[in-house]
Amino acid sequence: MITLNFKFLYRIPCQFPVPQLGSFDYVPETKEHLDWADLVTVDLSLYHTEEGKKQLAKTLIDAVREKGFFYVKNFNISQERVDRQFTLGKQFYELPLEEKEKYTPEGLDQGKFNGYIPAGRTIVNRETGLRSRVEIYNIPKFNGDFPQNHPKVIQDNLPEIEEFARALHSEVLDPLFVLLALALELPEDYFTKLHQYSVKSEDHLRYMKYSKYSTEENKSLKNWVYGHTDLGSFTLLFRQPVAALQIRYHSTNEWKWVKPQDATLTVNACDALQMLTGGYVKSTIHRVTIPPADQQHVDRLGLLYFSRPHNDVPLATIQDSPVLQREGITQNDFERSGNPVPTMEEWTFAKQKWQRTFRDQDDKKHQNAVILPGFAERPYA
Template identity: 55%
Template sequence: MPGKIIDRYDHVPVTKEDLDWADLVTLDLSQFEQPGGKESLVKQLDHAVRNVGFFYVKNFNISQEEVDRQFALGREFYALPLEEKLKYHNADDLAKGEYNGYRPAGHRIMGNGVKDNVQVYNIPKFDGYHNRQQPQVVADNIQEVETFSRKCHTEVVEKLLRLFAILLELPDEDQLVRDHQYDVKGEDHLRYMHYSARSVEENKKVSGLYSAGHTDLGSITLLFRQPVAALQILNSQGEWKWVRPQDGTITINTCDALTALTGGLIKSSIHRVHAPPADQAHVDRLGVLYFARPNNHVILDPISNSPLLNRLGLHDNELTRLGQHLTMEEWVKVRQTQQQRRVKDVKISEDGKFTHGEKDLEILPGLNAKVYS
């Protein structure tokens, strides 16, 4: 029998508040195949990834209709009864760093006695190594989900990786692409993410934050445009700025693995999720994201054949300075285990500063996660 017919997704209106928006560059990927286009894009990319780690892309060969279908699937998933969604949740697996599937809201303490308000559903890439049972609404549309997942990789991730390779002056612009092959075992995933609106009182207890300032652990994160203003970035002047939802764009941020591979040259972008402005404060926030990561076997040592990194003397990173030469698979496990660790109540000051327990942020001996305020 045919699956349920899914209504189209209608985005809510954008905020009318006068927010302090970040000034980010927009890369036009239609230039990618034009003569001199890649070189022009690299010049735009250079400043962004060395300083902030955030930028937009447009003209990425994924239609708005395709994007909205993923928002519609996310909406349908989160409309399921909690007991149905919990069939795809395993707290023991989550504690061991297995993040695919469903994570309910309230799984962790945000701070000051307030639990987190975010639900997450992760769909691993279709590389043949992550076969999982899916809820009916996803299973009925799984071919469409796979097509979208693969297009995120080929139309956006691979193009950006080639631009990074040119930036690094690598002898082959496909070098990073080979370390991020879709059909090779890796931890890329598509995510539907749902933040429930909070009361004014609850938001005040956690300094207005939905999530604390942090970095992502992979290479590149794709955040598809949705109009509920909440994402903020920490710029190079140490100021939190709102990220404007721009029509026809994907917001991109660079992440920890890419920072490790480039000896710190490419910054892992620091970002947080704030409660929306007053005219959107009552609206739940649904996100569609794609997380790209190096293949599991890739060792997170600085790239040795980059003339640029060699000229700059960037031969080590936070891991190698500890004598660690982790594969991406090992890094994901230790980092995700730390992220999902059940902690005692975190303290949050009125100005948004977090105080954690002694071991709450430990990833490895000598290496702690950073929380930014």
């Protein structure tokens, strides 16, 4: 065993022994000329001055209102730590299927999602019956609310995984929530109070694998994952070079490819922020499409973190923001419909249940299904 010093993650140094994992090799980036999205970058090295915060707050709010995705750099987590997490994800997916399936949660179709979610749960081509090859392993918060059994490769590295997840919260999410509060002219701690790590919420770290399709199968597909929005606050996506992620611009509805950028996170705003701001912040529509030809021969491994408000937070429009008041924004979809405003927990499990029971990517009727009274999922190509 070797001992790694985690002082580059936290202001307070932290040490513990971690197992050797080997290296993780990223595939080469595509050489095809794609229609890349023009996204801004939030440089957190500017965060520690008042002028820098002011500048970043404007950058952030423009990004989440106009395009929805943005990059974050200088977030105080080394590439070595990121590479080790990709290695852990790779080693998990190398386990036999029967071993992984031991960690599938009971009640998967009722919205449960922590643990292993196997491939094949949705149809991606109705004519041939071809099924999705997406696998997921979700690891919830390490705050005592979510006891979970893990396979040995995860259990042996759990202290390191916890260290990594907590660093994402303190080094990335907390600054982003402060910047969002500043942009809305709210107290700096407005959103951090709704996203405390010690309080119960459905945050989770995810290892996600998209297994490849054959050339002929790809020709028959529209996308690997249909257009959708995420249900929480911010989603953090670590760079991986298989081009497949596309976003739909809020302003023009054009689909654009998201380019992998070195030493960055790709971040998008999600449903909870849209509801809390009455639509001023827009939940980003995105999809996973078929990779370019020079990358279709490899699997695509993703490393993500999903942030959500506390479970008991009502998703009602913030009434204290001078910005929203000047815009005349006082209600979201639920409030306008006259239906009860859900808590974050109610929204999470309603949408997760809808997603888990969704079997056919081309079924537009299902995409228009009511998730909760006052909100129907929109169809996105």
